[in-house]
Amino acid sequence: MAEPRSHTQARDFWTATVLWLGAGSVLALLAWILGDLLLQGVGRLSWGFLTEPPSDAGRSGGVAPMIISTLWILAICLATAVPLGLAAALFLTELASRRTGRWVRHSLDALAAVPSIVFGLFGNALFCHVLGLGYSILSGGLTLACMVLPLVVRTTEAGLSNVAQEIRQGAAALALSRVTTLRTLVLPAAAPALLVGLVLGIGRALAETAALIFTSGYVDRFPESIHDSGRSLSIHIYDLSMNVPAGNDTAYATALVLVVLLIASQQLATWGIHRWIQPERSVR
Amino acid sequence: MTSSKPSASFRAAADRCLTVVLVGAAAIAGGLVLWIVLFIARESMPALLSIAPWRFATDASWHPQDGLFKITPMVAATLAISLVAMCLAAPLGIATAMFSSFFAPARIAGLLRRWIEILAGIPSVVYGLWGLTVLVPRIAAIQAPGLGLLAASLVLALMILPTVALTAEAALRSVDEDLLRGAAALGLDRTGTALHVALPAAKNGIFAGLVLATARALGETMAVLMVAGNVVQMPGSLFDSIRPLTANIALEMGYATADHRSVLFASGLALMLMVGLLVALSTMSSPEATDG
Amino acid sequence: MTTQLSPPAIAETQTPDSVSTPDWAFRATDLRIAYEGKTVLQDVDLNIARRRITALIGPSGCGKTTFLQSLNRLTDMIPRCTVDGSLLLSEQVFKEQGFGDLDLGSPELDVVRLRRRVGMIFQRPNPFPLSIRRNLELPLREHGVKDPELLRRRIEKSLRDVGLWDEVADRLEQTATALSGGQQQRLCLARALVLEPEILLMDEPTSALDPLAAAVVEDLIQSLRDRYTIVIVTHNLAQARRLADDVAVFWVREGTGRVIETGTVAQIFDRPQDPDTEAYVRGLRG
Numbered sequence: 001m002a003e004p005r006s007h008t009q010a011r012d013f014w015t016a017t018v019l020w021l022g023a024g025s026v027l028a029l030l031a032w033i034l035g036d037l038l039l040q041g042v043g044r045l046s047w048g049f050l051t052e053p054p055s056d057a058g059r060s061g062g063v064a065p066m067i068i069s070t071l072w073i074l075a076i077c078l079a080t081a082v083p084l085g086l087a088a089a090l091f092l093t094e095l096a097s098r099r100t101g102r103w104v105r106h107s108l109d110a111l112a113a114v115p116s117i118v119f120g121l122f123g124n125a126l127f128c129h130v131l132g133l134g135y136s137i138l139s140g141g142l143t144l145a146c147m148v149l150p151l152v153v154r155t156t157e158a159g160l161s162n163v164a165q166e167i168r169q170g171a172a173a174l175a176l177s178r179v180t181t182l183r184t185l186v187l188p189a190a191a192p193a194l195l196v197g198l199v200l201g202i203g204r205a206l207a208e209t210a211a212l213i214f215t216s217g218y219v220d221r222f223p224e225s226i227h228d229s230g231r232s233l234s235i236h237i238y239d240l241s242m243n244v245p246a247g248n249d250t251a252y253a254t255a256l257v258l259v260v261l262l263i264a265s266q267q268l269a270t271w272g273i274h275r276w277i278q279p280e281r282s283v284r
Numbered sequence: 285m286t287s288s289k290p291s292a293s294f295r296a297a298a299d300r301c302l303t304v305v306l307v308g309a310a311a312i313a314g315g316l317v318l319w320i321v322l323f324i325a326r327e328s329m330p331a332l333l334s335i336a337p338w339r340f341a342t343d344a345s346w347h348p349q350d351g352l353f354k355i356t357p358m359v360a361a362t363l364a365i366s367l368v369a370m371c372l373a374a375p376l377g378i379a380t381a382m383f384s385s386f387f388a389p390a391r392i393a394g395l396l397r398r399w400i401e402i403l404a405g406i407p408s409v410v411y412g413l414w415g416l417t418v419l420v421p422r423i424a425a426i427q428a429p430g431l432g433l434l435a436a437s438l439v440l441a442l443m444i445l446p447t448v449a450l451t452a453e454a455a456l457r458s459v460d461e462d463l464l465r466g467a468a469a470l471g472l473d474r475t476g477t478a479l480h481v482a483l484p485a486a487k488n489g490i491f492a493g494l495v496l497a498t499a500r501a502l503g504e505t506m507a508v509l510m511v512a513g514n515v516v517q518m519p520g521s522l523f524d525s526i527r528p529l530t531a532n533i534a535l536e537m538g539y540a541t542a543d544h545r546s547v548l549f550a551s552g553l554a555l556m557l558m559v560g561l562l563v564a565l566s567t568m569s570s571p572e573a574t575d576g
Numbered sequence: 577m578t579t580q581l582s583p584p585a586i587a588e589t590q591t592p593d594s595v596s597t598p599d600w601a602f603r604a605t606d607l608r609i610a611y612e613g614k615t616v617l618q619d620v621d622l623n624i625a626r627r628r629i630t631a632l633i634g635p636s637g638c639g640k641t642t643f644l645q646s647l648n649r650l651t652d653m654i655p656r657c658t659v660d661g662s663l664l665l666s667e668q669v670f671k672e673q674g675f676g677d678l679d680l681g682s683p684e685l686d687v688v689r690l691r692r693r694v695g696m697i698f699q700r701p702n703p704f705p706l707s708i709r710r711n712l713e714l715p716l717r718e719h720g721v722k723d724p725e726l727l728r729r730r731i732e733k734s735l736r737d738v739g740l741w742d743e744v745a746d747r748l749e750q751t752a753t754a755l756s757g758g759q760q761q762r763l764c765l766a767r768a769l770v771l772e773p774e775i776l777l778m779d780e781p782t783s784a785l786d787p788l789a790a791a792v793v794e795d796l797i798q799s800l801r802d803r804y805t806i807v808i809v810t811h812n813l814a815q816a817r818r819l820a821d822d823v824a825v826f827w828v829r830e831g832t833g834r835v836i837e838t839g840t841v842a843q844i845f846d847r848p849q850d851p852d853t854e855a856y857v858r859g860l861r862g
């Protein structure tokens with residue numbers, strides 16, 4: 001009786017050990033990356049780094065123009081993707097027949113899987129050349145809008161479809177118009193999900209590089225309008241590490257700024273999702 | 285049967301207006317991916333019409349300015365990097381998922397998931413930077429130059445690990461509780477339950493995740509661009525510098541004109557085709573596909 | 577929504593000056609309702625009398641809710657739900673006369689006009705997540721009442737009608753979802769009454785409430801007797817007996833729901849004709 005028991009115990013022990021090691025090594029790798037980022041980036045970090053323009057091809061000075069450009073690109077991206085995404089999500093939950101809905105969702109899933117460099121190609125051809133916007137913050141922002149659209153639609157849709165069917169029925173039984181139902185009842189209830197979609201979109205857009213190189217360009221001056229080319233933080237990292245000898249310190253400092261922004265937005269989104277979108281997520 | 289109230293026609297008009305806006309937005313959002321495909325196809329037409337397709341394999345080299353368009357080394361590089369990366373990420377990712385579903389205390393599992401989500405959120409350019417400054421010198425110590433297939437695969441493996449781990453965990457988590465209770469009732473130990481009951485039950489979901497991760501790997505640009513070395517040559521060993529398709533586009537789009545530019549779009553189209561096939565495969569094999 | 581057109585013949589025979597005023601609110605003839613092609617209710621021939629309380633009873637899943645929702649076309653909200661046969665709403669129900677009976681199967685039907693006259697109460701109280709005042713104000717404004725004084729008066733009146741005024745007068749701005757279940761259900765009733773409908777549809781209005789709150793709501797329904805046409809679905813036979821004037825028994829036969837017997841409350845409970853009805857009202861079956 002004791003024999004087989006100890007045998008299975010031993011087997012479980014060894015499996016557990018191997019898996020602990022596997023998971024541990026994943027954690028260790030992450031810690032290694034984040035540690036490097038912190039150690040190598042924090043040296044160059046200062047208030048001036050955030051508020052000054054770069055000098056000496058970025059080896060010294062700060063990243064202020066990139067922060068401004070990044071924010072502008074982000075603003076244009078969100079100003080396009082959020083209304084469009086909200087309207088498309090409303091279509092999916094309020095109007096679409098099951099078939100149409102399935103097609104739109106499949107199409108959005110496909111869009112979400114398009115590699116970012118392909119978005120770069122598309123944005124370059126459409127916005128920069130066909131629409132004549134050139135390398136500009138506008139082109140970059142619009143390209144990113146195409147990219148984050150699926151994320152915004154699907155998150156918003158999840159929030160909208162969580163609005164209780166009873167509320168919709170109540171509104172219909174009182175013959176409230178669709179506009180009123182949406183404005184006073186559905187949208188307020190779905191607002192948190194919309195915000196989560198927004199934050200997820202921000203995360204995706206902040207992290208993007210490949211789609212921006214050939215759309216927003218890499219001029220590292222302060223942009224004067226959205227028609228100017230502007231270099232995002234992510235492109236700055238790329239340029240410093242690849243094209244500027246001895247640019248790694250600044251690249252790390254910029255990366256640190258970017259990752260802190262990203263982790264913050266991501267944690268916000270995760271918290272929001274658990275809080276509002278799937279509060280009853282089961283944990284085994 | 286018109287209503288006597290004047291507001292009725294107004295609200296009907298408002299509802300119609302809203303409907304038009306929503307349908308329009310959905311048409312844009314739903315049609316965008318098709319539009320992208322058509323647009324990229326349009327831009328690659330000149331090359332596809334003027335260059336015979338076999339020349340992408342039989343030309344002497346990749347010298348687009350001289351009209352030589354041998355693209356196969358870059359396709360091979362893309363495939364090689366993705367393959368090696370998958371070989372590394374798949375076992376590690378699945379092991380992580382098994383660990384957090386069956387062996388880890390709940391708190392550790394939650395923590396692990398948080399950390400993996402962070403890993404997923406780090407921008408590819410940061411992975412590239414880290415690979416370039418940390419991994420490449422260490423590989424170079426074994427065999428110069430350090431930039432190449434191995435470095436690119438390692439960085440890429442790290443980047444797709446979260447996709448594998450998170451999808452596999454979701455698949456394991458959705459295994460029917462009764463099945464696990466049944467296994468426990470039969471006296472199976474945890475290892476047996478995990479390996480012989482849960483893993484087979486979740487294999488479709490895990491496979492879908494692996495396919496999705498492969499699609500990510502094929503399309504990844506910045507990180508591989510920064511550590512692959514970017515020499516156009518067939519990958520021969522783990523230490524060879526190579527140039528994947530995506531990196532090639534990123535490197536040359538800035539100055540490419542005419543046929544050259546068009547060939548870059550065509551390679552983008554090819555990339556999209558590969559990714560599209562994989563995503564379709566993943567959708568078909570994911571468990572949700574069956575309930576239509 | 578694929579709602580089949582019923583022959584308009586009956587609708588046109590009803591002229592405004594018709595002497596024999598029909599004493600019905602709804603008239604269903606050969607009504608059939610299907611979800612995704614699967615018929616759940618068929619052969620329904622049913623007159624629902626005006627200014628009386630009609631109870632719909634029957635075991636679970638026999639199509640009572642489905643039938644009730646076809647009366648105010650809430651079936652429109654369910655994808656792939658088809659209604660055919662003829663279903664009329666008497667023109668007597670409308671304040672403005674001369675349009676003839678309303679054909680509820682018509683695709684051009686003005687559902688706003690319909691639902692203004694036909695209010696509905698659901699099984700689970702569903703106040704909007706707004707303030708108590710906004711819950712009542714929203715439908716009023718939506719249907720053209722803009723004058724603040726009139727709004728205030730009608731809100732107060734409907735709250736008094738459901739006996740809620742004294743309980744909530746000093747907290748009209750608080751969110752309605754903070755009310756107790758019984759209060760919420762009464763608010764929903766007030767919300768339906770505020771539009772001054774002629775007909776009230778109620779789907780198990782007390783079954784989600786505790787016995788005390790249920791008794792309050794039931795008394796309330798009693799107090800609406802004679803002023804409204806009420807169609808109420810209930811699983812509580814004692815309640816049906818207390819409230820109803822007329823009863824329609826729904827039953828599943830050969831896989832689809834049907835109306836197997838109709839009559840006054842006395843007929844159904846004391847002298848049931850159908851053996852299934854008899855067993856059901858005696859609590860033996862269903």
Ligand SMILES: Nc1ncnc2c1ncn2[C@@H]1O[C@H](COP(=O)(O)OP(=O)(O)OP(=O)(O)O)[C@@H](O)[C@H]1O
Pocket residue numbers: 611612616635636637638639640641642643654
């Ligand atoms: N949206 C729907 N789609 C498909 N079938 C439905 C839908 N709603 C109801 N049904 C089916 O129609 C039949 C009648 O349902 P209905 O809700 O009208 O019954 P009911 O008499 O109200 O039952 P209960 O007393 O439990 O409320 C049931 O078999 C049910 O499964």
Ligand SMILES: [Mg+2]
Pocket residue numbers: 640641642779
């Ligand atoms: Mg029901």
